[in-house]
Amino acid sequence: MSTIRVNLKKEEDKSYDIVIKEGALGGIPHDLGEAGLAHRLAIVTDSNVAPLYGEKLLNGLEGVGLAPLLITFPAGEKHKSRETKALIEDRMLEAKFGRDSAVIALGGGVVGDVAGYVAATYSRGVPYVQIPTTLVACVDSSVGGKTGVDTPHGKNLIGAFHQPWRVYADVETLMTLDVKEIREGLAEVIKYGVIADSALFSYLEENIGKILEYDRSG
Structure with missing residues (x-):
């Protein structure tokens, strides 16, 4: 018998910025365009948030030469599921998203958890940006890298730790709550x-x- 050891000692810096600003949403397209994070961007949101900010963000990203895709799923805790994750992934696959892609989570905790989990596993992991639009998401679920979905057996039993590239907390979005x-x-x-x-x-x-x-x- 022979044993070969695989050494994995490299430490990766997963630090990220949390941008807290009134009107932060309007500056995100410029930031992402300047950073060169990815050309293809999947904006994941729900049916409550999409009418408020989905098209605005989509148009802004297109305006700086990026290629965004808006993916919307029904709002509600019951849609934090494997089925929703598969729906998002199928939309990205149909649009031929590859490793040069990133995910944008636009919404509350459910959106952030599902979109983050998609980012953790799509093409074995792509970057993602958190744009929380609820106070709970701003102060809790959008930071820390906890992603996942619920199952009939319990909450958050399937998921991964995947830190966001950046978090944008636009306090103006809280005015609709x-x-x-x-x-x-x-x-x-x-x-x-x-x-x-x-x-x-x-x-x-x-x-x-x-x-x-x-x-x-x-």
Whole structure:
């Protein structure tokens, strides 16, 4: 018997930037065009977000000479599934997306999880960009590289860790959310304050009313 060892000691830097800015969505096409991330871009979004920002992003990317494809699936947690992942992959395959491609996740947590999982496995892994449009996605699910889908046996049982190339949090997209969705996101932020940042917790105590009223001075 003989044994051959395969050494895998190379450490890859997977650091990335989180861009937080009012109107960030409008600058994304220029950023991606300048960065040369990929020529073919699959914009993955859901039926709630597509009418708000899908065409705007599509047209912007085309305007800088990139080749985007808009892929929309029905909104809702039940569509965070293997079937939705296969639908997205089939659209990309039909459009002949290859390794020179990237995925853009435009939406909330469901979109980010599914699109990120597609990026983790398509052509054995392609880059992806997170554009969260809910507060929960901005402060939680769009960072950390956790991707995956649900099954009848449980949530997030199938997935992968795949870090985004960049995250763009456009605070203007949060203005379309109802108070319930804002509260859900704030619950996550409050956890951060309780666990690790007393100053953040104090800030939330003092400004929670303004935040819930969409007062940008809060």
